[in-house]
Amino acid sequence: MTSVSAAPRSGFGKTQRRDKWWLKPVMVFFGLSMFVVYSTWAAFQGDHYTHGPYLSPFYSPELFGDSPHAWFGPQPGWWPSWMPFSPALLILWAPGGFRFTCYYYRGAYYKSFWADPPACAVSEGRKKYLGENSLPLILQNVHRYFLYIAIAFLFVLSYDAYLGFWFTAADGTEEFGIAIGTLVLIVNVIFLSGYTLGCHSFRHLVGGILNVFSKNPLRKKCFDCVTCLNVKHQLFAWLSLFWVGFTDVYVRLCSHGVWTDLRIL
Numbered sequence: 001m002t003s004v005s006a007a008p009r010s011g012f013g014k015t016q017r018r019d020k021w022w023l024k025p026v027m028v029f030f031g032l033s034m035f036v037v038y039s040t041w042a043a044f045q046g047d048h049y050t051h052g053p054y055l056s057p058f059y060s061p062e063l064f065g066d067s068p069h070a071w072f073g074p075q076p077g078w079w080p081s082w083m084p085f086s087p088a089l090l091i092l093w094a095p096g097g098f099r100f101t102c103y104y105y106r107g108a109y110y111k112s113f114w115a116d117p118p119a120c121a122v123s124e125g126r127k128k129y130l131g132e133n134s135l136p137l138i139l140q141n142v143h144r145y146f147l148y149i150a151i152a153f154l155f156v157l158s159y160d161a162y163l164g165f166w167f168t169a170a171d172g173t174e175e176f177g178i179a180i181g182t183l184v185l186i187v188n189v190i191f192l193s194g195y196t197l198g199c200h201s202f203r204h205l206v207g208g209i210l211n212v213f214s215k216n217p218l219r220k221k222c223f224d225c226v227t228c229l230n231v232k233h234q235l236f237a238w239l240s241l242f243w244v245g246f247t248d249v250y251v252r253l254c255s256h257g258v259w260t261d262l263r264i265l
Contacts, residue, residue, distance in 0.1 A: 012115070015122040025119060029112040031238070032105075035245055039092070042248050046086035048255040049248070053163045054181045056248040057188055061156045062087045069160075095244075098150040101143035103200045104237050144201040151202075154193055161185040167263075178265040181250060188240075188247045195236035198229030 015021065042049075042058050049056040050067045062069045064076050065087040075085045099105055110116045117124035132140050164182040169175045196202070207223025210216055229236065253259040 012118075012123055012125040015119075017119075017121055021119040021122060025112040025115075028108045031241075032109060032112065035241055038245055039248075042252070043088035043092055044084060044086055045252075046084060046088070048252045049088070051181065051251050051254040051261065052168070053166055054185060054251045054254070054261075055160050055163075056088075056251045057157055057160070057192075057244050058092065058248045059088045060153075060160050061091060063090050094146065094149045095153060098143070098146040098196075099237075099241070101140045101146060102237065103143070104234050106140060144205075147196070147199055147201045147205075150196045150199075154189065154196055157185075157189050157192060161189050177263055179261050179263045181254065181261045183264075184247050184250050188243050191236060191240040191243045194229055194232070195240040197226060198231075198233045198236055200230065200233070202226060203230050 039058060042056075049059040049062075050069060055062060055067070055069045059065070060069070061071060063071050064073060066074055070087070079085050111118055115124060116126060130137070132138055161182070164185045165176055165178065166174045167177045167179070203223065203226045206226050207213070207216070207219045210219060210223075213220040213223070250259065254261045
């Protein structure tokens with residue numbers, strides 16, 4: 001019985017693979033493209049990003065703005081007059097930078113957008129491998145620093161989810177309650193936490209630098225916990241990407257009056 005090698009043939013896109021190897025890169029291309037287009041559009045809107053106690057994660061933390069969620073008041077005077085103001089433009093660089101430099105997303109968009117390579121055992125157009133040890137790709141190493149900012153964002157978004165439990169009553173007082181939007185914000189934090197805390201850099205930070213785990217049983221437990229999330233890193237990467245976009249859609253449509261935020265409790 002003879003076996004067929006999957007070694008790539010010469011020429012871009014050449015391979016001996018007989019499966020639909022191109023399907024996943026195409027799906028990733030359209031998935032990431034749609035998110036980038038929508039998030040860019042949503043970031044430049046500058047309105048309808050709040051509804052009651054809810055704040056869109058695209059705008060959180062709202063450093064400057066007109067909503068009650070703003071930390072430091074309305075639009076700052078130093079904002080360029082030629083650029084439309086949106087609170088999202090002040091903060092989206094942080095979660096965007098974390099995802100853009102993520103180890104999983106690198107492999108995903110290298111294949112889908114750059115075809116470098118298009119897939120495993122499929123020929124690419126470039127003849128020389130440069131890696132990520134020179135400009136501009138050496139800048140991908142800032143991922144470990146974006147991790148600290150992403151963890152800080154988890155605390156902010158968790159507080160936003162907490163605020164989603166408190167609604168303004170008819171007499172003007174705040175009352176505890178649970179609505180669909182409350183659950184949407186909670187799920188958003190859960191998915192983002194699974195993605196962020198399963199990060200390869202966080203796994204290394206927790207225990208990957210140790211040589212002997214037996215001397216650090218607590219670190220070993222933490223390392224095993226992060227490893228469980230890391231195994232599902234791709235899944236959480238897509239779940240969190242989809243859900244953070246859906247959360248903005250939910251808050252935006254509720255603000256427009258298209259959707260009704262139903263109270264459960």
